[in-house]
Amino acid sequence: MHSFVFDVAHLLAGSLVLVSFMLLYQDRLYALLNVYALHAFVLALSVAWQAYAQDAPHLYATAAIALIFKAIIIPVVLHRMIVRLGIHREIETVVGIGPTMLIGMSLVALSMVVMLRVTAEADPLAREDLAFALSVVLLGLLMMVTRRNAVSQVVGFMSLENGLVLAAAGARGMPLVVEISVAFSILIAFIVIGIFLFRIRERFDTVDIHALDRVRGERL
């Protein structure tokens, strides 16, 4: 029975990494949002499974937040925002898709090497979970670095936060304080981003971060 629990947790956490890779190669905003919704959905499943495996009912709340807030509300709102702003075109990337995927793979390898080595004595469930969580975090970071569009940077940031939630869920008995705070921070982050997108639009008629780069470093 234990190995089955472990296998499913492993499968779900592994899928989350896989979906993170899928986020990396999306070149249209709508598709990106759909994949992000999938990302959040897999996260919800994974956290719910952790709740079952650890017999920790409070984690179901975290899973529910992930499902309702991140997998449904945020993608829908962002979708509508994109329609309203009329920016549903292709996303410009700084680095090509091929090199990005290669960098992504080496990041995953890196996090496996680091985390599996230092957690040799920890509970195997938490151990694998943590290694996958770090991969998701690093892939989210990679996405933020390689995209120019504000919306896709935001999606990168949210996928990074998903990785953090996975890590927090995998840590056995971690107090609820942190899960709430993570959800809370996403909420705030989203409001902030919303305001920013709105103001960026108000000022420059674009949400392309590239347009924000005009004033780099020093003004004369």
Next chain:
Amino acid sequence: MTFDAVTAVLAIPLTAALVLALLPGYRLSAYINVGAALLTFLTALSLFYFGRPQAGPYLLVDDLNNVFIVLTTFVGFTTSVFSASYIGHELETGRLTPAVLRFYHAMYQLLMFAMNLALVTNNIGVMWVAIELATLTTVLMVGIYRTHEALEAAWKYFILGSVGIAFALFGTILVYLAAEPVIGQGLDSMVWTNLVDHAGALEPALLNVAFVFLLLGYGTKVGLVPLHAWLPDAHAEGPTPISAVLSGLLLNVALYALLRFKMLLAANPAALAPGPLMISMGLVSLLFAAFMLYRRRDIKRLFAYSSIEHMGIVAFAFGMGGPLANFAGLLHMTMHSLTKSAIFFAVGDIAQVKGTQTIADMGGLTETNPVLGWGLVTGVAAIAGLPPLGIFMSEFLVVSSTFARQPLLALPLVLGLLIGVGALFLRLNSIAFDEPRGPAFKAKGSYAPMVAHLGLVLTAGVYLPGPLVAWFQNVAKLLG
């Protein structure tokens, strides 16, 4: 019944934030802002006299954070005085509207609350939440002018700050994972005092990785190179009182979080020594910022780079460790907070008088606005580390303690300091002593906060009171 000062330090700013969010009318709000900040400061001072509560699972006051709390609330108070006189002009020139000011005042108190919470909490999870809250409020404040540059600065700050914060959370989770097998599941494993008590038994490998993440995460907020990119922009584009609070306080609060985790690692003999990491990041920040000072054309950006330089020195000193270097680090941090906020008070007034932040468009300030000009000269002399001002003493202590233990490290340290001094005086010369340039009228902002800060820095350079020295020495020992 004893007076619970710790709760009050948190409750006053939070209540004030709520009240200010509801109140229209900026004059009243400004007074309330000053009053609340003063009240918080007095409450924090009372911690010295009335004793402090027992460490609980959420709150902790010890010698270390008591210093930080008093410093934070003091600079918070003086900045609110400056801000009250500063914003009137912003309103006249139409850069801010009354509605935005209401938001600004509420955010100011919320920021004070977040910083105080980060300082007094005993729970590493709550500490993380508080620093995140502080970041978000400052992001909103930096973008408050809604100009192109302000939005760019706020966006950059937001993105880099969130990545830093994400790393810090990951580090926090790892610390919990290391603690859980020893202390047990649940809240107890996130309480800092418990962690330190059991530090020797925690898994060293996990702690090492955790510290690297925490250093990257909170190091972003401290502004250590190469994670500093947000700092100059955020300082240059936000309202000047916020630049003063950012430089003088928020960087310290993030550094405080790092120090707590450094103490944790230091208590575990098998874990990696955090010192060398902090020393190298500190030195890199110092040297990088010193060179960057030469090419600055924007006055607020100039002093933002100077903040990176000084946070580098402080990180270096704490990285060296030992009673003397820690003492020097604490003193330097305090002096830097006071001096840098004084400089920003002066810079805010200067920018309002001249209507620009470009250094080339201002000149001869000592002739046209003597108080401002000489205030700036004193401030820059202090920040450059000239005797008899306070920073001279702390820098001298850092350098001499380094020479005594690691002479080779002292060379780049002294080099960085000298390069920085050169750049600062080069710029100061053109601002303060050249032919008068640009408009000249009496500044609206109050000079009192600037004069008070510089007076304190001068006093500290000439004479440090015995109890204060004893207190700092005690904290330095605590830091290990």
